[in-house]
Amino acid sequence: MIDYYDWRGGREAMLRFGPETGPIVMIAMPLFEEANRIRAFVVTLCRTLAARGIASALPDLPGQGESLLPTEAARLDDWRTAFAAAAARLGKRPYGASLRSGAAVDGEAALAGRWRLSPLSGAAALADLRRAEAAGMKMRSETVAELDDTGSPPQLLAGNRVSPSLLRALADDAALAIPDGPLRTLRLTSDPQPADRKVDAAPLWRRAEPGNDPALATLLADDIAAWIAQCGG
Amino acid sequence: MLPDDISTIETTVLAVLRDVLGLSEARANALRPETPLFGAMPELDSMAVAGVLTELEERLGILIEDDEVDGEMLETFGALVDFAVAKAPR
Numbered sequence: 001m002i003d004y005y006d007w008r009g010g011r012e013a014m015l016r017f018g019p020e021t022g023p024i025v026m027i028a029m030p031l032f033e034e035a036n037r038i039r040a041f042v043v044t045l046c047r048t049l050a051a052r053g054i055a056s057a058l059p060d061l062p063g064q065g066e067s068l069l070p071t072e073a074a075r076l077d078d079w080r081t082a083f084a085a086a087a088a089r090l091g092k093r094p095y096g097a098s099l100r101s102g103a104a105v106d107g108e109a110a111l112a113g114r115w116r117l118s119p120l121s122g123a124a125a126l127a128d129l130r131r132a133e134a135a136g137m138k139m140r141s142e143t144v145a146e147l148d149d150t151g152s153p154p155q156l157l158a159g160n161r162v163s164p165s166l167l168r169a170l171a172d173d174a175a176l177a178i179p180d181g182p183l184r185t186l187r188l189t190s191d192p193q194p195a196d197r198k199v200d201a202a203p204l205w206r207r208a209e210p211g212n213d214p215a216l217a218t219l220l221a222d223d224i225a226a227w228i229a230q231c232g233g
Numbered sequence: 234m235l236p237d238d239i240s241t242i243e244t245t246v247l248a249v250l251r252d253v254l255g256l257s258e259a260r261a262n263a264l265r266p267e268t269p270l271f272g273a274m275p276e277l278d279s280m281a282v283a284g285v286l287t288e289l290e291e292r293l294g295i296l297i298e299d300d301e302v303d304g305e306m307l308e309t310f311g312a313l314v315d316f317a318v319a320k321a322p323r
Contacts, residue, residue, distance in 0.1 A: 033280055128283055134299045136279030141270065141304075149320070158280055190248075190292050202252040208276045208282035209255050 005059060009078055012067055014086055017046040018055030023051060023228050025056040026087045026094040026111065028102030031079075031125050032160055035065060038099065039214050048214075054228065056093070058066035059086035061105065066137040072154035072161040076104070076122060076169035079228035084108040095228055100205055101125035103201045104173055113182030115224055118191060120202070122173030132158035158169050182231050186223065197223065234318065242321055243314050245292050250310070253284040266311025271304055282307065295320040 001016045018024075027042060042102040046056040060067045062073030064084050087094055087109040096111035103119035110117065154161040187195035188203060201216045251261040252321040271277055277285075285307075286297050297320065306316040 128287060131299060132280045132283035135282040135302055138299075138302050139279060139282065139304060139307075158283075163319060172245075190252075191293065192286070192291060203284075203288065206253040206288065207255045207282070208278055208281045211255050 002091075003057070005082075005086040005089040007062070007078075007082040009062055010069065010084065012060045012062055012082060012086070013065075014057050014059040014089075015043075015046070016055070016057050017043075018050030019053055020055070022053050022055060024090055024092065025054060025060045025097045025115075025224060025228075026083075026106075026109065027056055028096060028098035028106045029058065029061070029065070030082060030100035030102050030205060031061075031064065031093045031104070031122075032101075032129060033158065034100055034125075036204050037207055037210045037223035040210055041217060042099065044212055044214055044217040045220055049224060050219045052196040052221055052225045054221075054225060056097075057086065057090055059083065070161070072163050074163070074166055076166055076173065080108040083116065084110070089112060095224075095231070097224060103169075103176055107177050107179065111179075111181070113184070113227070114179050115227055116183070116185045117220065118187050118205075119176050119185060121176050126167065128163070129157045131158065151187040182227075184223075184227050186220070234321070238321070239314075239318055242293065242317050244319050246289065246310070246314050249285055249288045249292065250313075253288060260287055264310045266309060266314070268310045269301055269308065270310060271307035277307070285313075289317055293317060295312065295322070 001017045003012050003014045004011050042058065046058060049056050061079045063069040063071045083105050093110060093112045096106045096109060096114045098106050098114065098119060099117045101120050101122065103116050104122040104125065107113065154163045155167065185195045186197045186199055187193055189198045189200045199219060201213060204211050204213060247261060247264060250256060254274060286302065290297055306312055
């Protein structure tokens, strides 16, 4: 079902899956291109959760996804405010599931707990964008300019028009926030950073051609379901 | 560096290319040192290059500076393996 939520900057779409009763999971998608790459996978994950009696909501952030707001108008603060507003619309206290840099936007939402897959900070997400932009310029044999976050015009970074304000806010978001309340982190086996569980799978968010991995969706849905049960949901 | 270490690095580079580019097992197993990469594989766009570099850093515990990145290191599979071998701690 296509639902919506209102926040102080306007109205954005929110996909809803699963039953009307029982626990609900609020999904924080990765920022920028990675969201497109795993959208199909996330929908599979939401449907797999639904089959386990768990509802989920997948909000568009302002200036991302299908949002009518231009990307260059996006602000990190607004993303956090909008995500919190989307969570509040669900009525009951949802559980948060953030994917990759989605962990950088769920901080203000009232969540019963946070489950994270391969989380990274805003600064790390920005570093990926900058690296892609630099790689593209190198490959086209152009000179790589120093990134300017002092001026006013938005900068084109790997196909995204990013405002100086968003650049600075992402660069300042150096570390993952440690939230109050339950936190569970999963990472891939190939990722050396610590996690509560390591999962043997390929990083779908790196794929140029969006892929899917129903086996991974099943594994993650089972993990989320067990975690919610453990949290008392 | 021992031949075993080089073989491990080659396996890691292969796994990174397979994972990031979404190569089938058949295409991944067909990679040879002389197989051309950049310009020859349509999947290897600038976002994918960034993904390959970041995954190599994570999996091999190395650090790649952006000014080390050029067309040469990505010209062939063998060139990328050589680059990774030269970067790996010994």
